[in-house]
Amino acid sequence: MLVLPAEKRFDWKYPPVMLFSIIALNILVFFLYQSSDDDRLDLALTHYEHSGLLRMEWSAYQNYLRSVDEEPYLRELQDQFANQYTAEIIYAIVLDDDFIHYLDEHGKQLTFNLYDESDNWDNWRRQRDLLDKRIESLSYFAWGLIPKDLDPITLLSHQFLHGDFMHLLGNMVFLIICGFAVEAAIGAWFFLALYLASGIAGGLFFALLDLSSKTPLVGASGAISGVMAMYLAIFRLRKIDFFYWIFIFAGYFRAPALLLLPFYIGKEVVAFVSEEDSNVAFMAHAGGFVCGGLLILIAHYKKPELINTEYVEQDQDLDPKQLSLAKAYQLLDEMKFAAALKQVHQQITDYGLNFELAYLRYHLAKVLNNKHLAVFFAELMSLRSYSSSELIKLAKAWQDNPELHAQLPEKLAIKLALNFAVDEYRQLAEEIFERLHDQNTQNSAMGILARKLSVVFSNPSEKSKQQRYAYIADQLITGAV
Template sequence: MVIIPTEKRFEWEHAPIVLFVIVLLNILIFALYQSNDDAKFERALVSYEQLQYLDYEWPIFETYLSEQSDGSDSQQLQDYRELYQQQHTAELGYYVLSDAGFYHYLKANRQTLPVPEDFGYWENRAEIHDQVQSVSYLAFGLKPNDLNPITLLTHQFLHGDTMHLMGNLFFLVICGFAVEAAIGHWRFLLFYLISGAAGGLLYMALNLNSPTTLVGASGAISGVMAMYLGVFRLKKIEFFYWFFIFVGYFRAPALFILPFYIGKELYSYMTDLDSNVAFMAHTGGFIAGGLLIMLALVINSRILDEEYIEEDQQIDPRQQDLAQIYLYIEKYRFDSALKAIDKVVEKYGPCFDFSLLRYNLLKLQKGDGYSDAVQALLREDRLRPQQLKTVDEIWHDNPELQSQLDDEALLKLGWKLTALPDISTADQIFALLNSRETRGRPLGHLARKLARLHGDLGNNLKKKRYASIADQLQQS
């Protein structure tokens, strides 16, 4: 379930300068610095495996882990033994190389360890270690068993993958601009970093023996979300929610939602044990963000831009109408939702999103109006790539209605769908038009387009066939 505060709309009058800088830094660090991480680690792991150092180091690694857990067999050690017995050497090698403490253990006990068969072992091992430690999340990520003020800050600007980055930045932008406008640029930056550090500290406290390094701005962003609620305190503000098929808006006192945020993270932490999400980092960020706003208000009750907070912003009437439609759907009042969609279309004109909403509602019963809803979507113009994919799916989901489109509508649809990476639907539409003995230059232009696309894909037979048809149609 997702609940996001959406009380304020972006305004250039209150330009979030710090927010822009944070977003840009995260993107640049991920694109320019972290992009080479996999290649670095892969090279180190390949060298480690080729030199067969795991055979020499495994007994020492067992002893090291046993000493770390006061001589007892920890769950971690048992898991690693299982990997070794099953010959999962690559995975085990990853854990061995990722543990910087083990390399320092090797160096500290060099005089008492068995002599390696490879005379160049120590030089090679140092080179492998340096290469591994240059990987971003090991160099600047937050290690649970290594409290470092630098990584408490730097881990907030690193991300695991593109989706991790984009998800974090989405929530940061949605909530951050209003918080920065309300508390000021420098205070926003300070509170952002403190929230991220607090999330990291709580994660460390509860995962002291974990080998997993923490990266991500989630703790800081959770703090920003809590600050948003703290800024508006008990004022009723607008929230957007998404729960399975239920989507809409509601209004509630801002701080009433904070316990829900914290409770959701605690519940996930206790029940979703196999997740790689740092729920307690989120929890630490939420708690820190809320406390920071409360403390700031106690010290100086006038730190907030009350004029900005109290300013009533005009709500987009279109958004209100859409919220009403979703409210009908939530209550299973589908007929009322359909009537509301018709009124909205009459008020604002045709729109792909409203047409798709009508289609999905009518699809449940496939009654009167379903055929018209399908045709309306297939006739939509100026579609974005994701909308084109949706139209393509609707075409294939309704084969019995394909023949109801006239030649002109089919031709336009075929042209639109040539923009997709998979042009098989455009092929199918061309075949349907050809079977109707449709003739003329427009169909010839489509054939020429398909010939070029198949040539780009290396489908020379189809390229020649379409080119031949295009020539015939152009001549006719």
């Protein structure tokens, strides 16, 4: 479920200089600094593998897993160790902070070579210290917010780090959606101050839940939650437009702005309680919401001149493209499927085809058993999927329509299989390849697809598949088949 304020459109009369500066800094940090994390981690893992630490610590790590009731995981690792597949074992040990504390108390469980005088406690400690330095050089340990080692610098620095590219992209999109209006309403420097304050508050909320935790917090989510709350607090009880997206239903509604703030905060608290295993820092979001909203409300009453009332009170009509799409979703909500399909057709005619419209058109045609379903299905499959959510929809549409598979042109089927040739959907890619291969499809892209399948089937248990697809790829690419 997604609910976002949508009262204001971008206006170059109020250029968001600070917003763009913050976004640029986040992007630069990610690509110029954090992009080296993989290399740093590889160095740490390589050091562990070649220093003899696994031999010294493997017995102790098994005892540690038993002590924390991780017997199923232990058996899985033991099977891998027996088959000399140690990559996952090394990864698990190197990044397990709790195991380090366990070793401090149970050092006698380490295993040393009695026939090698240099293989002793001092050698282990020296190798471990070198490993720790490499791990501490990773961005999220060096500059992330670690509750146990809370300090003012990481309260700021963690706001400019991200776990991966999708984390960065998602945060920056939400920041743009809400940030330009907030900066226009309160000015660049006040926006920066409140943005950082919200991030600090989010970090403190996260840390205070468990001050003994060594799990690092990274991301601008707390600060961005604060920006969303600022947006609502700026308009207070004035009715503004909101965009909503719930499953396949989406559209716009109007409501007093501040009434949505308890909803946002409550949603994060409920998620925190109900999704214990999630990696999302829900309480950092809640802390950001509380801080951002509260600071703007204080400014309203203590220094109202800080808020650009002319901009806030300026009415703006919704983008015609948004209105057209909202009408289609409204008709869908009202179960008027034929009218909704007609509206989607008009939207495509007026503004062009994209994934959202193609999927919506296919979905409506399937519900209506429309005679053009096969055409709409093919056009949906022909679009490149850029996000994981789109790929999920694409895969479901493919699985739901086996009767349409054979109608897909060979070139399009290969393109689709290349999209599916990732870990989650490799079985779908394999099915398409095998069908085309059985038909003796003569297309140079089949070799590329076979090569990609040989990469995704790379687990030791799938060695035969990996070898088969590698062989087929070699044959197809060299033109022997």
